[in-house]
Amino acid sequence: MSSTETGGSVSSACLSSDGTRLLLTAYQGRVLLWDLERSWLAWRQEDPAYHYGCALSPDGRFAAVGLAEERDGAATRASLRLWDGRSGRLLEARTFDAQRTWAVAFTPTGDALVAATSSGELVFLSLPGLETVRVVEAPASGALQLEFNPEGSLLAASPDTSAFVVIDVRDGRRLFDYSDLDDLQGSSANFSPDGRSVCWGMDDGKVGIWGVTLNRRSQS
Structure with a gap:
């Protein structure tokens, strides 16, 4: 067993697809990558910003983190960092016309990245340059x-x-959405390993499961 000081509360975590590495972000400006097989800290980066969601690419080449950079005044600026997943070297950075990158x-192919900003947009980006490929409307405020x-x-x-949506990646259409209308409750939506269903935590303590049809439309 091993441990490390994160420098603040952990805001996000992502396990690699092979289960050997764990990416963590501390809310107040720290990014850490754990090698779980060796039980040691592979790399750590200090980044003076508010850190939110993080992700590892399927092949382990890249690590990405959404941030909110402090600016003069009360407002922040949404940004994104892309690191080399093995060495922790900063590869690219992007800013967006929003306050946060949630x-x-x-x-799954590892050739693109999507960032969800507080402006209510899903921004699809190329790798490793982080050029905007297209923008899709996100649910609610982000x-x-x-x-x-x-x-x-x-x-x-x-x-x-208290909602989730399923979006067609090719054209940005909303294929399915659901809400239990309980504003005090929220949950992540997750696909099954075979992609045939999607699940979401409901306000009554149960988990709802919806089937996904082969023509890429969701049904209840």
């Missing part, structure tokens, strides 16, 4: 959690309200 997720289905054709997005 969540980030790599496509998605706090993102997950692709295994094929990468659907994206489940959950805002800070």
